[in-house]
Amino acid sequence: MFSEQAARTAQGLLAPPSAEASTFARVPISTYTNCSQHFRLGERSFNRQYAHIYATRLIQMRPLLLERARQKWGSGIAVRKLCELQTAEKCCIVGTLFKSMQLQPSILREISEEHNLLPQPSRTKYIHQSDELILEDELQRIKLEGAVDIQKLVTGTILALYGSEREDGRFVVEDHCFADLPRQLPRRGPSTDRFVLLVSGLGLGGGSGESFLGMQLLVDVVTGQLGAEGEQSCAAQISRVILAGNLLSQNTQNKDTINKAKYLTKKTQAASVEAVKMLDEILLQLSASVPVDVMPGEFDPTNYTLPQQPLHHCMFPLAGAYSTLQLVTNPYQADIDGVRFLGTSGQNVNDIFKYSSMEDYLEILEWTLHVGHLSPTAPDTLGCYPFYKTDPFIFTDCPHVYFCGNAPRFQSKELTGVDGQQVLLVTIPDFSATQTACLINLRNLTCQPISFSGFSADEDEGEMEISH
């Protein structure tokens, strides 16, 4: 693990100054390829409706699902389209799920004068006992019943169901299956220890200075200023840092300027300006020492819809001078030293959390991998660009490391797929709340959290609590 061999020289710096101070060279980047081209948008046109993205999703995933269905229920099963269904015939149908939720916020309902409704209060979860599942394919839709977990599933999932249609027109489900993990390319990881640091939720501009020291300690550890010599030599093996979103805090998002009178807000600056300047300085310190990939998040100054485009380089005049700084999309996919990384800043998992009964972020992360789609709830409840030719969120290859940022706590798990795929799932905690980041060892695909703390007056132990 990180810095175990450092223990030998731990107290080495508690001594008078030595003549020579050792400097370590950062491990060079052996191989790096950014595979996120399909998340880059060029010219954007919003004239299209969102129905096309569902259509293409179904078209792309139908063959995968049929294959899985045949593997699971035998190759002799009858595969029917909804329009070909006959009552009481056991068959397999493939389609898109739609969950009709009465608590789902609907703008039409809100502004409808007939209903005279007050706007809905925001909730953490929008699920309700009365939710219903409906399966849609190209032509028709049918209500579902039976052995299907209505609370757990979300709109937009493509799945295959085995069952039969009843007289009243509902489909009774006996079994279901997902597209499951796609094939995985072999991992050609490094033979020596190499680490990738994953951080998310720096939350600059948040107004509370508590996390600043933690952030400074993080930067110092990575750039090799902190720690004894052993630790510094281990830190030199960190080959990359990925900042997974929410670099700015939610507090920078306030739109007071819209509500306040103009004369009150004339000289005020958006809170995000100061926060971005601070971010630039931090990125400068980091990119002067290690390659950094910056992914935008929910509160960052880039577009709202997925896939979020990289932050603009003009915001980072200082750090932008270094070629080690890379501004990347959200979601982000890359081959780092032979290991395929794929991850998001957490909006997809967060959205599924709101509309599903699943409580654990790691469980949701694993579920998206099984479903074969990064964010099935887009575009229904999560903003998404109206694609029509391809849906870039469908998994084409299985990653080796699959992460999501801005989770409430750190969790990691090693998943083994049906076809022998090995995936490391990591939920990166929000740094501004937990002061914790993740270190991934590329040699053996293990993950270790690293947490930072200062001290403050009101705690007996003299250190901040780390929620874990």
Add this chain to the structure above:
Amino acid sequence: MEDELYLENIDEFVTDQNRIVTYKWLSFTLGVHVNQAKQMLYDYVERKRKENSGAQLHVTYLVAGNLIQNGHICHKVAVVREDKLEAMKSKLATIASVHVYSIQKAMLKDSGPLYNTDYDIVKTNLQNCSKFSAIQCAAAVPRTSAEVSQVQTSAQADSQTPNDTHAVNVPTINGHVSSTAKQPSPQPKGIMGMFATKSASKSQDTNKETKPESKETTIATTVSSKVSPKGSAMSNFFGKAAMNKLKVSSECEQPKEEKTVAKPSVSVTEPKSPPSAAVEKPGKKMEPVKIQQKDKRSRAKRMATSDNEEKEDENLKKKRRRIKRPQSDSSEDEDVSVSPTPQEAKPPLPSPEPALKIELEPATTEASTGGKKRKRKRVLKSKTFVDSEGCMVTEKVYESESCTDSEEEFIKSKLPAAHNQSTAAVRKEPKEDRKGLKKGTATASKANKQVSIMGFFQKK
């Protein structure tokens, strides 16, 4: 005694100046490696305590190690006060490092001031923040400004390629338009605002031009080759007369561009000027209304001035303009000084543009980058005819917008002393146009310029 020197320094910082001396602050102040700074702090604490056990000295330590938490091994890095050091060490399963973090006279209630000290010292040393660090990264080399602009241009171009693979049914013209709009984004936005409805061919030409322009190698040949396709493309939009004018001006821009290329420091203006040169003329056509108004104003002015001017007035004005010009643009000054000397050698007056061409060619190092910066706004076409000297003379149908136009012309026309006034006046126009347009365009573009996102970050 070097060894004692640092002790004295630390003593001074802590006791006399009452500072919080963190290892990072000490490392930057004394210019030593961070590890040495940590050791120095430790040494100071030990010695001070040995000689005076009641010394008012508070120390904070950094402890790092593995901690078993919730079943997994968490690596913990903590800054602790001295009194909590042992407690923290006992909590950790394995200790990876312990060293002195800071020394201060007063007891710290919380770690906020430590952060502030580090933040301040890092802020003042931003450019070499990892100079004294224990890890040096070979890949982290800051790019020069030329490379930065090149990367920006290519990044913008690359962002267009995913366009095709996407489910966006955009005609190719759209794609090209956006690429034009995006590529010169580091350049003044006011200019690009005029090219909202440019056609694909034009933008292709500008693309071609912007991309090579950002390279620092001598691209005179490429530039010259580009000038001709540009000329032919432009001809689709303008009549033959304008075509000729464009050719001439593009020819003269070519040596200008050569000069720009030769000048290493003007990497930013390089991408600026060719598109400006290329686009300014079509741009003029695209927005005749705006420009015509200005042109009318300046035309009236120039008519008045040309009617009244005499040699002395010209000289006076030229002189006046000369004084003015260095204030506005030092590179223009060079142009001014360069222009008289070679031209005086040739008594017959070449037309302004060919004159510019001739004078520019020998003077390889001096580039009127300022001239290229200012976009010329010529809406109407100009006629080109061959002079008695065999040089091409360009006459404009009307003049450009601002009074600074006349500067250029005056200066140029100083050289051709033998020419009669009318032709001089006429010839002044293109020169005035060129230089004056710069100013006119600059002010106009500033007025119409869209506030760019750079406005927030320019302080830096």
